[in-house]
Amino acid sequence: MRILVVGGGGREHALAWRLSHEAEVLASPGNPGIAEDCETVQVSTKDHDGLVALCKARSIDLVVVGPEDPLIDGLGNVLRAAGIAVYGPNQDGAQLEGSKAFSKAVMTEAGVPTAAYQSFTHPTEAIQFARSRFDLGKGVAVKASGNALGKGVVVCNDFDSAVNAIERMMIAKEFGAAGDVVVVEDCLVGREFSVLTVVGDQNFVTLPIAQDHKRAYDGDQGPNTGGMGAFSPVAWITRELIEEVESRIVRPTLEALKAKGITYRGTLFSGIMMDQGKPQCLEFNVRMGDPETQAVMLRLGKGYADALLSSAVGRYIEAPEVSEQATVTVVVAGKDYPMSSSKGLPISFGELPLGSKLFHAGTSLVDGQLVTNGGRVIAASAAANTLPEARKLAYQAAEAVQFEGARFRSDIALE
Ligand SMILES: Nc1ncnc2c1ncn2[C@@H]1O[C@H](COP(=O)(O)OP(=O)(O)O)[C@@H](O)[C@H]1O
Ligand SMILES: [Mg+2]
Incomplete structure (x- = not known):
């Protein structure tokens, strides 16, 4: 099997690395780590046409699309129209991530447990609705409906901050067109986790759970980031809980999509919050998470490539092998991440412990020298028989990554 992985971040490095154990893999554009x-x-x-041409020229059997943007832009449709098998939804299914208003409407139709909400195209009505929720003693989350690069959600504990968030999104247009429609929903409270599911026409298969750490600094302090680390498995997320998410959230959502005539082939990422002991769906994404993918790929064995191909061609999906090992990923970021990214600083590596793997997230090669090229630079990852062991190895690997200002959280995988 010949697979093309589309993308060039840490997630795509992990995907390409895993898939290369069972298939011939190309990555586009990739990065210097992937190139190894x-x-x-x-x-x-x-460049959707360029990707079609590449697939034809290299007889690609399966395209695995890493990031959401190309899917929201319809890369799945373009490739499928050219007769190429794709792991990743078409534009219609990708609205689950591209439009929070669409996604909430599907959840509601499907009867999926989720916070009460309304969506708005006019700020005055959004503000009125927020007022009515505060009058009932609830807080609200204000969400730019479109793709706001993970920055379009403001959780508001008082009415003034809700008004402010609505005005920034709908009047000041801080997120551009992503704020044309705004979702206002009730605040939930609880622990969060995400469930990654390989979805096909006949069935779906949930991958091992990884928990990420979103805040920039230790003790979950500081600004939100794309994710500073992840680990798998997660002791408090039981099999029963995963089954509850599958039966109350994943399955009804896929059925509701089907009823709309939407065939969904790819990853369904369900963002869950445990509110009063019950899983509530916060959002859907249409791709794997980063850095959860790095932690998950280290646990997958044989059959992942076949699972993705089966999804892409509408066959029954067999679950891939999953190792009993624990895995930890520590993101080594630039000094000022997430405020700004790091560019052009030379990177070198000390000795890496056995069982570790560095996934490149934001690197590039300039005149043969590896340099930083992004906020999150390297995802230092490791697998071992126990979580504490994996943690130790991942931290040794993170220490071995050297560039000016390199920084990581010290409490990843301390549950
Ligand atoms: N209804 C809600 N109640 C409380 N917190 C929320 C709610 N919705 C979102 N959040 C918080 O905001 C974060 C981002 O929201 P999410 O819907 O996942 O959007 P995105 O990942 O696209 O930014 C969530 O991970 C969660 O911490
Ligand atoms: Mg989210």
């Missing part, structure tokens, strides 16, 4: 594990070809994720 498989062939990379410089075609932009925005």
